[in-house]
Amino acid sequence: MSDSDILSAGPVPEPADSKAIASLHFDPTAPLLDVQELRVDFHTHEGVAHAVNGVSFTLEAGRTLGILGESGCGKSVTAQAIMGILDSPPARVVGGRVLLSGVDLLTLNEDDRRQVRANRIGMVFQDALSALNPVFKVGWQLGELFRKRLGYSRTQARHEAVRLLDLVGIPAAAQRVDDYPHQFSGGMRQRVMIAMALALDPDVIIADEPTTALDVTVQAQIMKLLADLQAERNMGLILITHDIGVVADVADDICVMYAGREVEKADVYSIYDKPAHPYTQALLESIPRVDMKGKQLASIQGLPPNLTQMPPGCAFHPRCRFARQRCRDDTPPLYTVSPGRLSACHFFQEVLDT
Amino acid sequence: MSEVVLAAADVRKYFPITAGVFKRTVGQVQAVDGVSLELYEGETLGIVGESGCGKSTLARVLMGLIPATSGSIRLEGEELVGMKPARLRQIRRDVQIIFQDPYSSLDPRMTVGNIIGEPFEIHTEVAPKGDRRRRVEELLEVVGLSPEHINRYPHQFSGGQRQRIGIARALALRPKVIICDEPVSALDISVQAQVVNLLENLQDEFGLSYIFVAHDLSVVRHISDRVAVMYLGKLMELGTEDQIYERPMHPYTQALLSAVPVPDPRLRGRREQIVLTGDLPSAADPPSGCRFRTRCWKAQDICAEQEPVLEVRAHGDHPSACHFAEVKVVTRATH
Numbered sequence: 001m002s003d004s005d006i007l008s009a010g011p012v013p014e015p016a017d018s019k020a021i022a023s024l025h026f027d028p029t030a031p032l033l034d035v036q037e038l039r040v041d042f043h044t045h046e047g048v049a050h051a052v053n054g055v056s057f058t059l060e061a062g063r064t065l066g067i068l069g070e071s072g073c074g075k076s077v078t079a080q081a082i083m084g085i086l087d088s089p090p091a092r093v094v095g096g097r098v099l100l101s102g103v104d105l106l107t108l109n110e111d112d113r114r115q116v117r118a119n120r121i122g123m124v125f126q127d128a129l130s131a132l133n134p135v136f137k138v139g140w141q142l143g144e145l146f147r148k149r150l151g152y153s154r155t156q157a158r159h160e161a162v163r164l165l166d167l168v169g170i171p172a173a174a175q176r177v178d179d180y181p182h183q184f185s186g187g188m189r190q191r192v193m194i195a196m197a198l199a200l201d202p203d204v205i206i207a208d209e210p211t212t213a214l215d216v217t218v219q220a221q222i223m224k225l226l227a228d229l230q231a232e233r234n235m236g237l238i239l240i241t242h243d244i245g246v247v248a249d250v251a252d253d254i255c256v257m258y259a260g261r262e263v264e265k266a267d268v269y270s271i272y273d274k275p276a277h278p279y280t281q282a283l284l285e286s287i288p289r290v291d292m293k294g295k296q297l298a299s300i301q302g303l304p305p306n307l308t309q310m311p312p313g314c315a316f317h318p319r320c321r322f323a324r325q326r327c328r329d330d331t332p333p334l335y336t337v338s339p340g341r342l343s344a345c346h347f348f349q350e351v352l353d354t
Numbered sequence: 355m356s357e358v359v360l361a362a363a364d365v366r367k368y369f370p371i372t373a374g375v376f377k378r379t380v381g382q383v384q385a386v387d388g389v390s391l392e393l394y395e396g397e398t399l400g401i402v403g404e405s406g407c408g409k410s411t412l413a414r415v416l417m418g419l420i421p422a423t424s425g426s427i428r429l430e431g432e433e434l435v436g437m438k439p440a441r442l443r444q445i446r447r448d449v450q451i452i453f454q455d456p457y458s459s460l461d462p463r464m465t466v467g468n469i470i471g472e473p474f475e476i477h478t479e480v481a482p483k484g485d486r487r488r489r490v491e492e493l494l495e496v497v498g499l500s501p502e503h504i505n506r507y508p509h510q511f512s513g514g515q516r517q518r519i520g521i522a523r524a525l526a527l528r529p530k531v532i533i534c535d536e537p538v539s540a541l542d543i544s545v546q547a548q549v550v551n552l553l554e555n556l557q558d559e560f561g562l563s564y565i566f567v568a569h570d571l572s573v574v575r576h577i578s579d580r581v582a583v584m585y586l587g588k589l590m591e592l593g594t595e596d597q598i599y600e601r602p603m604h605p606y607t608q609a610l611l612s613a614v615p616v617p618d619p620r621l622r623g624r625r626e627q628i629v630l631t632g633d634l635p636s637a638a639d640p641p642s643g644c645r646f647r648t649r650c651w652k653a654q655d656i657c658a659e660q661e662p663v664l665e666v667r668a669h670g671d672h673p674s675a676c677h678f679a680e681v682k683v684v685t686r687a688t689h
Contacts (some may be wrong), residue, residue: 070542184407185633215404217568219631220613224629245615249622268619286547287617288576293595297555297576298388299547311550 026114028239030102032202032236033082035057035119035153038096040074040081042307043089044077049307051077054096063201064227065239066251068283072304074260076238079206082238083123084113100204118145122197124226126209128189132181138192139165139177145199157271164195169226187218193223198229205230206238211246223250244287248272256280259305259315262334276343276352278320314345322347359563360393360416360449360531365425367408367415371638383638385411387587388425390664393531398557398564400578400595402571403612406634408587413533416565417449418442420605429531447477450524454536456516460508466519467504470494473526480527488592493522496559498552514545520559521552525560533565550577571614575599583607585644586637593672601681603667604672607647612684626684644676652678 040052052074059065069075080086082098084105098105099152100120105113117123125131133141142164143157152160158177165173168191181189190210197205207226211219222319227250241247246253247268254271256264256279264277275281302319305311311318317327326346334342337352345351362604366388371381393399401409414420416427420556427434429445430481437445453459460469470490473632474481479584479647481489491501508516517537524532538546550573568574574581581598581605583591600607609628616625630649635641640650647657656677666672666677 070544078675187633214612217404217609218573218633219628220629221631223615243615244543244617248617248619249615251619272617272619283543284617286544288547288550288572293576296551297547299551300544301513301548303545 007063024103030057032061036097039094040077041092041094047308050260057255061236062234063252064237066254069257075255075257079208086226119200120202121204124193124197124210126212128193137178168195184320190222204236208240226283245271276337276348277345278322278351279316314323356395358392359395361428363390363426365389366423366574368423381638384587393563396561397579398577400574400581401567402574403584407584409584411568413535417533447527448530450529451533452520452537456513465505470522499520500537513541517549531563535567591674597672603670604676604681605650605652608682608684
């Protein structure tokens with residue numbers, strides 16, 4: 001099919017009615033996404049692992065929240081719990097609320113939940129090669145959303161797929177719509193993933209390590225694309241990453257996670273200027289810097305705890321340079337450091353002063 | 355200046371592309387195409403580039419793990435290309451490798467003691483049989499693991515600890531050169547720093563020379579004395595760490611450096627970012643002339659016709675392979 005065939009396929013229905021989910025009443029005045037005390041457990045042979053242990057954050061339209069943490073800290077599980085795509089069993093959401101414009105997603109039935117996915121929340125996964133189906137053409141996979149959700153005809157859906165591929169900057173979109181995922185490069189596949197997340201014009205995009213598998217030059221392209229699209233459509237963006245550099249470049253707010261908990265939350269400028277939690281401080285110090293050339297890198301001794309056998313008190317205390325008896329006995333709450341700024345450390349003032 | 359340990363001259367590695375029942379060669383992937391470099395005693399030479407640029411192939415060719423198609427590789431003056439396999443095996447004592455993935459590079463069915471001790475089985479002259487266990491325990495201690503862990507299996511260790519096991523295995527034969535192929539890229543930041551520190555300490559202690567292949571430019575800068583920038587099988591620029599990062603001459607180096615996110619939000623929008631368009635061309639059918647010209651903003655007709663050689667250019671103090679090489683600072687704020 002040529003370009004002109006697609007264009008002559010007739011008027012395409014407006015996707016505006018896609019938002020209407022009959023039984024749900026979204027409140028436009030409520031925060032866009034409000035996660036409260038989310039808890040997720042995994043039942044394993046070694047016992048119950050508390051992968052997410054009371055995580056709370058709010059995301060407003062047009063803002064970018066960076067969730068930063070090392071592997072196993074619960075950042076991806078948080079994202080999957082919001083999307084409702086956790087494998088359960090073994091995972092189980094055991095507490096908390098996920099409010100999307102005032103509607104608690106965790107209480108919805110599976111049909112309503114499916115309507116929320118893609119219509120209201122889109123997700124970009126890390127590994128585009130395994131997230132796309134290798135045996136279907138890219139255009140068919142993109143068009144599926146339009147066929148299944150909006151009842152478009154094949155021709156209309158294909159037309160939409162071409163429009164989206166063009167939107168995310170894939171050259172010769174009308175030809176490439178018939179290619180299979182393996183015929184695209186890593187960066188192009190990630191663009192297809194972004195196109196898919198954007199297809200039904202969601203309010204929130206969750207990007208789980210969207211550039212981790214890419215080279216720096218391609219990473220720069222993809223981050224720019226995400227930022228441009230977000231600004232254009234005034235979406236809320238959750239960027240999950242372990243890369244301290246990437247979040248510094250794009251996030252408005254940062255939430256640092258360790259062993260299933262948030263340990264620090266602040267706007268991006270204050271957190272990089274003066275971290276208020278020893279873990280954040282140590283992370284920032286362990287990046288190689290020019291003025292540290294020839295010296296030892298600061299490293300965090302030891303390893304993150306096993307989630308089935310969490311240390312008592314603060315989970316970070318075995319690796320912390322500020323640790324003392326109180327850290328072993330009491331789990332620190334999220335102290336307010338200054339308005340809008342939280343730290344889960346008994347001695348945050350001391351950390352700030354160093 | 356200290357002595358040259360490893361010298362490569364015009365090294366090429368082409369992989370054939372075969373088709374049909376008779377495996378007819380229909381083309382060649384020019385993974386490494388005419389690379390010359392020298393590694394000095396006690397230094398770290400970083401090799402950076404995007405995936406598919408041939409940096410890992412180069413690393414493996416340099417230690418004779420993959421035979422070179424042509425060119426010359428000399429280890430302390432002795433030619434490795436075309437060497438008899440028996441002699442190559444002996445000489446490998448002096449060049450060891452640390453792999454990227456600490457999960458697939460250790461045999462899950464061998465104990466840590468057997469993994470680290472395996473080099474002694476092949477090079478029996480290094481340690482007499484009765485002495486091996488003690489040597490392995492020593493090595494474990496050197497890399498910061500407990501000697502009591504000698505009977506454990508790899509799955510009982512974390513990623514960072516496994517990488518330490520890989521380092522211990524590479525150290526076992528007291529090599530002169532260690533090739534580090536993305537040794538920290540699979541690790542979390544906090545653990546990455548531990549392993550980088552360990553590698554630096556070992557270098558001082560044993561006088562090792564490293565070839566450090568990585569795509570993370572800040573780690574390479576931290577550990578390297580000199581840096582080679584590679585693109586599609588060729589070296590684009592070669593210089594000291596300071597020359598490459600503070601005074602890059604080649605447009606590709608500049609684009610690469612400017613794309614690295616800086617962990618400082620205050621520099622947001624105040625740094626010039628060169629966003630390259632397009633992807634890496636295929637190494638089976640590289641562009642004529644300069645290989646970077648298809649993505650280069652400086653490209654002109656001459657770039658397609660004439661291949662720029664790696665040489666010291668006007669206004670430069672180190673070799674770069676660009677007709678229009680010019681210093682451009684990209685790592686700092688511009689305004």
